[in-house]
Amino acid sequence: MADKFEPSPEYVARAKRLQDAIELKQPDRIPIALGFGLFLADYGGITRQELYDSPEKALEILEEVTMKYQPDASSGLRATPEPSKLLGDCMTKWPGFGLGPQGSFQFDEHEFMKAEDYDTFLNDPSDFAIRSYLPRAFKELEGLAKLPSLGMSLFGYYSLSNTTALLDPQVVTAFEALTKAAQATVTFNKQMATSTQRMTALGFPGLWFRAGALIEAPFDYMSDTLRGMRGIFLDMMRIPEKLLEAEQRVLKIQVDYAIAFSQTTGLKGAFIPLHRGSDGFMSLAQFEKFYWPQLKDMLCQLVDAGITPFVYYEGVWDQRLEYLTELPKGKTIGEFQDSAIFKVKEVVGDTMCILGGMPIPLLKNGTPEEIRKRTKEVCERVGKGGGFIMTSSVMELEGIKPENIQAWVDATKEFGVY
Amino acid sequence: MTQQLIDAITEMREDDALKLTNELLDNGASPSEILGACKDAMDVIGKRFEDGEAFIPELMLAGEMMNAITGVLKPRMAEEATREKLGKIVLGTVQGDIHDIAKDIVGFMLDLNGFKVTDLGVDVPPEKFVETVKETGAKIVGLSGFLTLAFDPMKDTVAALKTAGLDDVKIMIGGGQIDENIRQYTGADAYGKDAMAAVSIAKGWAGT
Numbered sequence: 001m002a003d004k005f006e007p008s009p010e011y012v013a014r015a016k017r018l019q020d021a022i023e024l025k026q027p028d029r030i031p032i033a034l035g036f037g038l039f040l041a042d043y044g045g046i047t048r049q050e051l052y053d054s055p056e057k058a059l060e061i062l063e064e065v066t067m068k069y070q071p072d073a074s075s076g077l078r079a080t081p082e083p084s085k086l087l088g089d090c091m092t093k094w095p096g097f098g099l100g101p102q103g104s105f106q107f108d109e110h111e112f113m114k115a116e117d118y119d120t121f122l123n124d125p126s127d128f129a130i131r132s133y134l135p136r137a138f139k140e141l142e143g144l145a146k147l148p149s150l151g152m153s154l155f156g157y158y159s160l161s162n163t164t165a166l167l168d169p170q171v172v173t174a175f176e177a178l179t180k181a182a183q184a185t186v187t188f189n190k191q192m193a194t195s196t197q198r199m200t201a202l203g204f205p206g207l208w209f210r211a212g213a214l215i216e217a218p219f220d221y222m223s224d225t226l227r228g229m230r231g232i233f234l235d236m237m238r239i240p241e242k243l244l245e246a247e248q249r250v251l252k253i254q255v256d257y258a259i260a261f262s263q264t265t266g267l268k269g270a271f272i273p274l275h276r277g278s279d280g281f282m283s284l285a286q287f288e289k290f291y292w293p294q295l296k297d298m299l300c301q302l303v304d305a306g307i308t309p310f311v312y313y314e315g316v317w318d319q320r321l322e323y324l325t326e327l328p329k330g331k332t333i334g335e336f337q338d339s340a341i342f343k344v345k346e347v348v349g350d351t352m353c354i355l356g357g358m359p360i361p362l363l364k365n366g367t368p369e370e371i372r373k374r375t376k377e378v379c380e381r382v383g384k385g386g387g388f389i390m391t392s393s394v395m396e397l398e399g400i401k402p403e404n405i406q407a408w409v410d411a412t413k414e415f416g417v418y
Numbered sequence: 419m420t421q422q423l424i425d426a427i428t429e430m431r432e433d434d435a436l437k438l439t440n441e442l443l444d445n446g447a448s449p450s451e452i453l454g455a456c457k458d459a460m461d462v463i464g465k466r467f468e469d470g471e472a473f474i475p476e477l478m479l480a481g482e483m484m485n486a487i488t489g490v491l492k493p494r495m496a497e498e499a500t501r502e503k504l505g506k507i508v509l510g511t512v513q514g515d516i517h518d519i520a521k522d523i524v525g526f527m528l529d530l531n532g533f534k535v536t537d538l539g540v541d542v543p544p545e546k547f548v549e550t551v552k553e554t555g556a557k558i559v560g561l562s563g564f565l566t567l568a569f570d571p572m573k574d575t576v577a578a579l580k581t582a583g584l585d586d587v588k589i590m591i592g593g594g595q596i597d598e599n600i601r602q603y604t605g606a607d608a609y610g611k612d613a614m615a616a617v618s619i620a621k622g623w624a625g626t
Binding site: 106238398 | 476519
């Protein structure tokens with residue numbers, strides 16, 4: 001059925017509106033993209049845990065709210081807790097896994113890599129990943145620590161005696177857990193594909209422009225899942241050269257991965273949420289040494305490979321917007337959380353398509369009139385000339401009153417017409 | 419030599435700071451003299467942080483230096499030199515939210531600026547705040563939260579403190595997305611954009 005499917009004129013119009021904005025052109029109207037996220041549970045009257053546990057129900061609610069609000073792009077849940085549960089993931093918490101049934105996904109930083117691990121890491125990141133890092137970060141993968149040095153596989157015939165390690169009960173457990181996690185991921189991917197098909201049939205695109213390999217700024221990659229924020233900031237002060245060398249390693253690993261991912265899947269994007277480079281964490285001098293050159297290099301390499309990176313500028317970037325003008329024009333997309341959005345338009349409006357504009361606190365606590373007023377201002381000033389997609393500041397609408405979303409969508413359609 | 423120690427700390431020379439501490443002790447300096455130098459150094463770093471000249475990496479390393487120096491001094495101190503405190507503050511990340519980084523920095527800066535901080539950690543239920551405020555007699559409460567999800571528990575915590583009759587306790591909130599809208603929504607007395615804002619709000623309430 002999918003093969004014969006012809007997108008409806010409504011779908012085509014919406015997709016074009018989004019594509020025009022991404023290409024820094026002026027569409028017929030400012031597109032609005034709604035990432036409903038955990039709002040689906042609120043709206044459907046079920047717990048967040050039930051939402052994750054019942055994909056069919058989640059999809060029905062997504063269809064209902066999408067038809068209700070009629071946005072230009074729509075998405076529901078974009079991740080599943082199942083692999084984390086199966087692997088005993090120590091770095092994430094989900095409703096029903098580390099949190100109560102009404103919890104909200106959270107990332108729990110740990111120092112899985114210690115400062116003294118840098119030499120081992122730099123010597124062979126892959127061996128460190130499999131035999132040291134995974135056993136620390138996932139309870140069910142502890143057995144991987146018993147594997148022999150991965151590099152010994154290079155010894156061909158002479159290394160075959162090492163295969164006995166695979167029979168160790170803990171190693172067996174680890175591989176079984178990985179197989180189950182892989183199956184759970186395949187199941188989830190099928191659910192996502194079904195969701196995309198049904199939403200397309202209804203006439204609504206998903207957030208295809210942020211689909212693709214999930215990667216991070218080299219600094220964040222070293223920070224989020226390896227050293228933790230405390231560790232990484234002490235590394236900057238104590239062992240800067242090692243940190244810089246490690247960043248070069250993970251830059252290459254990620255670029256290679258993102259390009260291969262794009263070739264395998266046909267997706268032309270990469271999603272890059274930024275964390276520790278925003279205002280307030282480090283000085284501009286530190287930013288220029290540890291964060292920006294590596295990120296810029298990575299983005300440029302991706303663009304050269306035909307990928308359009310979707311960068312989520314979390315937090316506030318007001319003091320460092322000028323750097324973003326160094327990026328290739330029209331080749332990246334930027335979603336902004338709490339930066340001064342009018343200033344963002346002024347500085348990077350001709351460098352990248354901008355997403356954002358509606359602060360979650362206003363949606364949460366504002367009146368429909370206040371939301372309408374803000375929407376008008378954003379449409380007039382950030383929407384000016386095109387290159388803008390209206391979204392909430394976090395692409396998630398949990399805890400927001402339905403009438404406020406309605407006021408926001410209606411105002412965008414009213415004031416967003418070019 | 420205490421000036422040298424101050425310089426070593428403010429210039430982020432960690433090894434020198436520890437070496438100088440030991441030399442000072444060998445030369446007969448008292449632990450309280452050395453603690454005084456540490457306080458002076460931290461005032462300089464705190465001021466730089468406030469002025470946007472120092473950032474989190476410097477604060478983290480300064481914290482490490484303070485821990486190391488205190489570790490050296492502890493066995494030599496007959497009894498903990500008790501600094502006069504500006505007031506007591508109960509601090510925590512609200513129920514359902516496990517983010518601790520911003521809260522820890524706020525706690526560190528409040529402590530540095532003379533407050534006695536009781537840190538309840540993360541995912542703290544409203545009743546725990548109420549109970550601790552009653553136990554400590556704190557007049558200020560700091561609620562931290564990073565998630566959108568934190569808005570409602572913040573509101574509930576403010577309500578719980580009021581219901582418990584703790585009307586004279588001032589409540590400040592902070593975290594990634596907190597602004598005046600959310601202050602109103604939660605019923606808190608003030609919100610702060612960063613750690614220095616928290617210090618200045620608390621000092622205002624403490625009447626200094």
